[in-house]
Amino acid sequence: GENVEQHPSTLSVQEGDSAVIKCTYSDSASNYFPWYKQELGKRPQLIIDIRSNVGEKKDQRIAVTLNKTAKHFSLHITETQPEDSAVYFCAATINTGGFKTIFGAGTRLFVKA
Amino acid sequence: DTAVSQTPKYLVTQMGNDKSIKCEQNLGHDTMYWYKQDSKKFLKIMFSYNNKELIINETVPNRFSPKSPDKAHLNLHINSLELGDSAVYFCASSLGATNEKLFFGSGTQLSVL
Numbered sequence: 001g002e003n004v005e006q007h008p009s010t011l012s013v014q015e016g017d018s019a020v021i022k023c024t025y026s027d028s029a030s031n032y033f034p035w036y037k038q039e040l041g042k043r044p045q046l047i048i049d050i051r052s053n054v055g056e057k058k059d060q061r062i063a064v065t066l067n068k069t070a071k072h073f074s075l076h077i078t079e080t081q082p083e084d085s086a087v088y089f090c091a092a093t094i095n096t097g098g099f100k101t102i103f104g105a106g107t108r109l110f111v112k113a
Numbered sequence: 114d115t116a117v118s119q120t121p122k123y124l125v126t127q128m129g130n131d132k133s134i135k136c137e138q139n140l141g142h143d144t145m146y147w148y149k150q151d152s153k154k155f156l157k158i159m160f161s162y163n164n165k166e167l168i169i170n171e172t173v174p175n176r177f178s179p180k181s182p183d184k185a186h187l188n189l190h191i192n193s194l195e196l197g198d199s200a201v202y203f204c205a206s207s208l209g210a211t212n213e214k215l216f217f218g219s220g221t222q223l224s225v226l
Contacts, residue, residue: 032213043203043217044156087154093212098168101212103156 006104023090119218136204145187
């Protein structure tokens with residue numbers, strides 16, 4: 001069935017270090033891969049997304065890479081800051097007679113000052 | 114102005130009761146969704162509507178009945194509430210039906226006692 005696996009479940013880094021979160025998806029027909037950030041008690045918010053015809057996308061300190069062959073995609077955050085602390089969700093969109101977004105289980109990122 | 118607003122923010126009720134959650138978006142989006150986030154933060158699609166028409170019904174018990182009077186509103190009615198229904202329910206919207214760039218509401222914390 002449709003599945004998105006996300007690792008690690010928890011990640012702790014020192015301020016200024018880089019953080020990497022990895023995801024794999026099961027449906028090779030997936031063509032859209034967003035990342036959402038959810039701060040404690042708040043709504044999930046889109047931070048970056050990538051389509052299947054692109055291998056890499058960057059937005060300031062955030063970058064996403066996609067390997068379609070391996071069905072892997074990753075989020076890279078450089079120069080982490082305490083305000084980056086949140087839960088990050090990867091997701092993949094599939095079309096099963098209607099589009100739906102399958103979310104990974106989330107990664108809780110702690111950035112220590 | 115809040116883009117996607119849902120009410121109430123908190124809902125505490127007894128088992129067996131019936132309750133409703135309302136959602137409205139002022140973004141002019143065609144598609145709206147209900148997501149359930151459980152205690153482990155896992156986000157799962159429940160329903161999606163495109164221009165008032167049901168697109169996705171993700172094997173949700175029929176105690177849950179969504180209603181979309183127009184494309185700016187998607188309400189969720191839950192009958193005979195059970196303990197396992199306790200979760201945070203997020204409404205979301207997107208411009209089109211392809212699930213790209215979801216905008217989430219602030220969530221409704223439902224506690225069934």
